[in-house]
Amino acid sequence: MSHSGDSxxxxxxxxxxxxxxxxxxxxxxxxxxxSSVFGVVGMLVGLLAALQLFIPELNLGxxxxxxxxxxxxxxxxxxxxxxxxxxxxxIYHSLPRLLKTxxxxxxxxxxxxxxxxxxxxxxxxxxxLGITTSKEYAELEWxxxxxxxxxxxxxxxxxxxxxxxxxxxxxxxxIWFYIATWVTVAMLHIxxxxxxxxxFIKSYSLYAGVQDALVQWWYGHNAVAFFLTTPYLGLMxxxxxxxxNRPVYSYRLSIIHFWALIFIYIWAGPHHLLYxxxxxxxxxxGTVFSIMLIAPSWGGMLNGLLTLRGAWDxxxxxxxxxxxxxAVTAYGMATLEGPMLSLKSVNALSxxxxxxxxxxxxxxxxxxxxxxxxxxYWLIPNMWKTKLWSRPLANFHFWIGxxxxxxxxxxxxxxxxxxxxxxxxxxxxxxxxxxNFLETVLQIVPMxxxxxxxxxxxxxxxxxMAFNLIMTxxxxxxxxxxxxxxxxxxxxxxxxxxxxxHRWIEKRPMRFLLLSFIAVVIGGLLEMVPMFVIQxxxxxxxxxxxxxxxxxxxxxxxxxxxxxxxxxxxxxxxxSETERYGEYSKSGEFVYDHPFLWGSKRTGPDLHRVGGKxxxxxHYNHMLEPTSMSPGSLMPPFxxxxxxxxxxxxxxxxxxxxxxxGVPYPEGFEDEAETVLETQAWEIAQNxxxxxxxxxxxxxxxxxxxxxxxxxxxxxxxxxxx
Amino acid sequence: MPKKKxxxxxxxxxxxxxxxxxxxxxxxxxxxxxxxxxxxxxxLLWYHVTGFGDSSTVKYKKxxxxxxxxLPEDQGPSLMDYVFKPAHTVWHNPYPEVTQASLFxxxxxxxxxxxxxxxxxxxxxxxxxxxxxxxxxxxxxxxxCHGRVGEGGIGPNLTDExxxxxxxxxxxxxxxKKGVPINGMIAWERSLSPEQIIQVASxxxxxxxxxxxxxxxxxxxxxxxxx
Numbered sequence: 025m026s027h028s029g030d031s032x033x034x035x036x037x038x039x040x041x042x043x044x045x046x047x048x049x050x051x052x053x054x055x056x057x058x059s060s061v062f063g064v065v066g067m068l069v070g071l072l073a074a075l076q077l078f079i080p081e082l083n084l085g086x087x088x089x090x091x092x093x094x095x096x097x098x099x100x101x102x103x104x105x106x107x108x109x110x111x112x113x114x115i116y117h118s119l120p121r122l123l124k125t126x127x128x129x130x131x132x133x134x135x136x137x138x139x140x141x142x143x144x145x146x147x148x149x150x151x152x153l154g155i156t157t158s159k160e161y162a163e164l165e166w167x168x169x170x171x172x173x174x175x176x177x178x179x180x181x182x183x184x185x186x187x188x189x190x191x192x193x194x195x196x197x198x199i200w201f202y203i204a205t206w207v208t209v210a211m212l213h214i215x216x217x218x219x220x221x222x223x224f225i226k227s228y229s230l231y232a233g234v235q236d237a238l239v240q241w242w243y244g245h246n247a248v249a250f251f252l253t254t255p256y257l258g259l260m261x262x263x264x265x266x267x268x269n270r271p272v273y274s275y276r277l278s279i280i281h282f283w284a285l286i287f288i289y290i291w292a293g294p295h296h297l298l299y300x301x302x303x304x305x306x307x308x309x310g311t312v313f314s315i316m317l318i319a320p321s322w323g324g325m326l327n328g329l330l331t332l333r334g335a336w337d338x339x340x341x342x343x344x345x346x347x348x349x350x351a352v353t354a355y356g357m358a359t360l361e362g363p364m365l366s367l368k369s370v371n372a373l374s375x376x377x378x379x380x381x382x383x384x385x386x387x388x389x390x391x392x393x394x395x396x397x398x399x400x401y402w403l404i405p406n407m408w409k410t411k412l413w414s415r416p417l418a419n420f421h422f423w424i425g426x427x428x429x430x431x432x433x434x435x436x437x438x439x440x441x442x443x444x445x446x447x448x449x450x451x452x453x454x455x456x457x458x459x460n461f462l463e464t465v466l467q468i469v470p471m472x473x474x475x476x477x478x479x480x481x482x483x484x485x486x487x488x489m490a491f492n493l494i495m496t497x498x499x500x501x502x503x504x505x506x507x508x509x510x511x512x513x514x515x516x517x518x519x520x521x522x523x524x525x526h527r528w529i530e531k532r533p534m535r536f537l538l539l540s541f542i543a544v545v546i547g548g549l550l551e552m553v554p555m556f557v558i559q560x561x562x563x564x565x566x567x568x569x570x571x572x573x574x575x576x577x578x579x580x581x582x583x584x585x586x587x588x589x590x591x592x593x594x595x596x597x598x599x600s601e602t603e604r605y606g607e608y609s610k611s612g613e614f615v616y617d618h619p620f621l622w623g624s625k626r627t628g629p630d631l632h633r634v635g636g637k638x639x640x641x642x643h644y645n646h647m648l649e650p651t652s653m654s655p656g657s658l659m660p661p662f663x664x665x666x667x668x669x670x671x672x673x674x675x676x677x678x679x680x681x682x683x684x685x686g687v688p689y690p691e692g693f694e695d696e697a698e699t700v701l702e703t704q705a706w707e708i709a710q711n712x713x714x715x716x717x718x719x720x721x722x723x724x725x726x727x728x729x730x731x732x733x734x735x736x737x738x739x740x741x742x743x744x745x746x
Numbered sequence: 747m748p749k750k751k752x753x754x755x756x757x758x759x760x761x762x763x764x765x766x767x768x769x770x771x772x773x774x775x776x777x778x779x780x781x782x783x784x785x786x787x788x789x790l791l792w793y794h795v796t797g798f799g800d801s802s803t804v805k806y807k808k809x810x811x812x813x814x815x816x817l818p819e820d821q822g823p824s825l826m827d828y829v830f831k832p833a834h835t836v837w838h839n840p841y842p843e844v845t846q847a848s849l850f851x852x853x854x855x856x857x858x859x860x861x862x863x864x865x866x867x868x869x870x871x872x873x874x875x876x877x878x879x880x881x882x883x884x885x886x887x888x889x890x891c892h893g894r895v896g897e898g899g900i901g902p903n904l905t906d907e908x909x910x911x912x913x914x915x916x917x918x919x920x921x922x923k924k925g926v927p928i929n930g931m932i933a934w935e936r937s938l939s940p941e942q943i944i945q946v947a948s949x950x951x952x953x954x955x956x957x958x959x960x961x962x963x964x965x966x967x968x969x970x971x972x973x
Contacts, residue, residue: 121762196761262764271756271765280771284779304801308793312786319779326775368802451939459937460886597806603936608806639930641900642891653890715900716962 043191043512046505047120049407051133053502055113056400058141059106060490063396066101067483073098074476076660077627078469083660088152090660092586096163097151102388103161103251105144110396111255112136112179115202117403118262119186122196124510128185132178139175143168154584155225159240159619161247162216166227169217176213180206187533191510194530197278201258203533204286204540208250211544216243222674222681226580230685233614234301234562237622238555242293242548249289250544252387253355256395257285257324260352263399264328267344273330279526281323286540288317291547295366298375299596300622301611303561306551307368313547314366321359328352343418347398350426354390358383373448376592376626378468379440382433389429389482397421397489404493410500417492425485431478439471448600456603461629462654469658565612568738570687571731573675573701574708578731580678581724582621585662592623593632593735606633606736613738616687628659635737640708641715643729665725672727675701704730864912864920871948880949883942887934888950896953898962901931905956906964913969919947 076082076091083090116133120126127133146168150156156163164172183206187195195203216239219227231239265272272278294302294310329352332339339345361383365374374380405412412418446464449457458464516531529536555561571579582588595601597608609632614620638646645652648666650659676694683689702721708729709721719725755768793799800808871877885894891901902910910929911921922943925933934943 118762124762192761194759194761196764262762265764266762271754271767273767274769274771275757275766276768277771277775278766299802305794307802308790312789315789316779316782316786318782319775322775322778323771326772330772453939455939456937597802599806599809602806602810636927637930637932639891639900642930645890645900 041511042509044507044509045126046507047126048130049506050504051137052113052117054137055109055116059109059113062101062105062109062144064486066098066106067486069094069101070098071479071483074479077658078472080658080660087664092589093152093154095589096156096586099161100147107252107392114259114399118198122199123186123190124192125186125189127182128189129182132182136175136179136182143171143175157619158583158588160244162243165225166219166221167224172213176210191512193513194527195533198258198261200282201254203537205250205255207537207541208544212243212246216240220681220684222677228681228685229619232686233617233620234611235555236620237297238302238552241296245293245296246290252392256392259399260328260395263402264348265331267402268332268335268338270331270335273327277323277327281320284320287543288313288320290544292317298368298371300594301609309551311366311368314363318360318363322356325352325356343415343422344398344402346422347394351391351394351398354386358387358391373444374440377440377444378436382436382440385433400493404496408497408500408502410496413495413499414492417488421485421488424481428478428481428485431481432475435471435474439468443468462657465658466656562611565610565739568613568615570616570689572704573697574704574727574730575734576678577670577672577675578727581728582731588621588623590627591631592626594622595630595632605630618682618685631735633736635733635735639715640712640729641717643732644712644717644725647725665728666719666723668724669722670724670727672701864916866916868916868919868944870915870951871944876945877949877952880945883946884949895958897958897960902965903962904950905953905958905961907969908964908966909969910966915951918950919943922947
């Protein structure tokens with residue numbers, strides 16, 4: 025068959041009309057350096073967090089360095105700083121070359137670069153300060169959210185403008201992925217960030233409880249899909265055939281797996297909320313769309329691996345291809361594992377355990393990490409017009425990195441399964457075999473140690489790469505403005521033959537953008553609209569009341585300290601959980617939770633039913649020194665809660681903000697909130713004194729105790745148990 | 747879509763030197779995709795339209811109650827139930843009747859414990875092995891509130907003759923079993939077997955009158971061991 029028509033083979037015609045232009049390599053270099061530097065920082069913070077899990081002293085005794093604040097710093101740094109900058113590096117390098125035109129605006133490129141780095145720096149400052157919304161991968165507070173939206177729009181304008189300037193009529197598959205990434209991330213970020221500010225550094229999510237959870241995991245899941253996956257597939261489609269010098273295996277596969285992937289991915293968010301109080305129908309949609317994702321995800325892997333047919337001898341030699349092969353394989357494993365974890369029976373075992381941590385690190389270290397490394401090993405010699413300084417060092421990096429991933433993830437799988445089975449184990453008499461949660465944690469400490477070794481190996485590999493690339497750059501000479509030539513686009517001539525159906529949309533970028541937006545908006549709408557407008561999805565419970573002002577203040581401390589990093593607030597409907605924690609969680613109990621605090625990992629026990637379980641003094645002692653109440657505990661101490669005075673001058677503003685997001689505080693309550701807060705604080709201080717603890721009523725610990733004692737107490741077991 | 751006849755036929759376009767083959771999608775991959783789509787439909791039908799599959803709640807009820815029988819309302823909701831329900835605004839307030847007074851009621855919402863009569867037939871264990879087992883349980887779960895040797899701390903002193911919830915051996919067993927939620931004493935019957943509760947209560951009996959240093963001041967009523 026013939027595919028003649030729209031695309032004129034280069035050089036055959038128009039040689040006289042060739043235009044000369046220059047690619048901006050400087051901006052690629054800037055993003056490459058930023059990605060590498062923040063990659064090292066982000067992984068170092070991750071290593072610290074990994075060590076803190078078995079050496080609590082490494083929390084270093086300050087609020088800024090405790091695990092609850094370090095963990096979001098790690099995830100944000102790796103996702104948005106390391107991977108984010110790598111995405112921009114790859115797009116700013118590949119997009120102009122695929123379109124035969126430089127990036128449209130050097131000014132916008134630089135605004136994008138410096139804006140993004142400013143956001144990263146503000147994240148690095150605010151997260152350790154405890155300024156956080158607590159929503160995973162969306163922790164940054166509202167002013168930074170606005171900055172992200174602005175920078176993202178700058179990036180979008182720059183990219184679309186470049187596309188409109190193109191000298192290549194059709195858009196290559198990599199660019200499809202870039203467009204879908206841009207439009208979807210914009211949508212996700214904006215919708216999930218709706219929040220009402222209290223002041224410049226504090227806001228409350230517009231959504232509450234189960235609805236907030238649905239929006240958050242629609243966002244969180246698709247941050248993985250459209251920030252860690254689709255842009256990287258785009259990069260793979262450029263750099264892998266380039267490095268292997270082989271044609272892409274199947275253009276048709278590209279088309280089908282692209283559209284299927286972006287349409288289906290968006291639906292799968294609820295698989296993060298299986299067995300939660302999200303309605304069953306939404307959970308089931310999460311499950312089935314995850315299963316349907318297997319093939320579209322594997323389409324990308326197959327097209328990558330099959331492109332290497334006939335080039336496997338090169339793979340054996342070339343570090344670039346080695347990294348890419350492992351990256352694509354890790355992608356294939358993670359995207360099969362994800363759907364398996366979305367089956368409810370598997371999820372019942374895996375959720376809240378280290379299995380999830382293993383899963384995301386196959387993706388993050390294997391797919392994102394190794395593809396980034398492969399691209400860097402290809403790109404740096406290319407831009408500096410030289411060869412890689414040391415191939416043995418790159419091979420060393422490959423092996424220590426691969427082994428590092430294995431030594432990281434295998435213990436985490438073992439830890440996750442071991443702990444989950446211990447949580448569920450009953451004795452013959454019908455009691456929990458391990459009623460003490462801590463016992464199940466101490467069992468897996470050796471796995472935590474091994475994991476840190478694996479992470480450390482991966483980290484060493486990063487350094488070796490940085491050194492190798494710096495030496496490569498030194499021996500070469502950087503070409504800041506790379507000359508290229510191409511003929512301008514001429515009006516298309518009528519076709520003699522019918523062209524391939526998908527070619528039509530490939531030359532209409534704005535319609536492509538619109539169509540991909542329609543593809544990604546459907547799933548979210550069909551899941552969220554019923555959740556918001558149909559009352560039966562969140563059955564109301566009349567005894568559930570808004571938090572008192574002191575409890576609001578305590579909840580904000582809980583959010584600030586990142587307690588949600590280690591403690592869930594969601595008892596699932598399993599006998600092993602209701603025996604351990606109490607009645608399973610009902611969606612109606614969370615209607616005033618702005619934001620929801622269900623968590624995604626239990627390094628410590630669930631806290632939804634902790635209210636009234638222990639005396640106030642127990643909590644006081646436990647926060648001051650966890651091991652005093654729970655010998656061997658890995659929880660860091662929080663002594664500053666006892667020395668720091670509670671700042672509650674703005675409690676009235678908080679009440680107003682919460683009323684604006686829908687909490688039914690009566691009009692005028694904000695004026696009395698301070699007095700109400702003080703009264704309750706005084707009662708708790710009195711109660712503590714009766715239990716032998718002398719502490720002033722104006723300390724943060726009082727507010728936190730008030731919140732903890734309230735948790736899960738709005739419904740009475742006697743009225744809901746069968 | 748035109749069917750091609752041979753492998754690795756190149757399209758005549760290229761992008762920055764990258765070419766593409768006009769290869770078919772791998773057949774097994776296409777079949778895999780179809781199978782997962784069929785799975786999705788069957789799954790949704792099974793759980794949400796036919797009602798054959800159990801909802802999470804029903805599964806839970808079956809798990810905890812061996813004598814469970816299905817009630818009509820246990821049926822998982824069918825997808826169609828959600829189609830024509832009356833809609834209301836997104837930001838509705840489900841509880842307009844909440845008053846200022848109800849905001850103060852945090853403490854009173856703590857669960858009430860059903861009263862169960864004290865079982866006076868329980869007898870203290872005296873064998874060394876039983877006491878040692880009781881001490882093991884005490885050292886794991888009880889010391890954090892009642893002190894290493896029963897001297898008290900967050901919880902009351904267990905070595906004196908004053909008891910808040912009754913000083914008979916049977917009362918101690920009952921308190922351990924049911925807890926005193928309002929004072930923070932945990933109901934241990936969910937974590938400890940009846941034997942273990944008697945073991946630890948027996949160990950606590952041995953602490954009476956030991957008068958350790960730093961003993962907490964007496965709380966509750968004087969109990970005379972005479973009866």
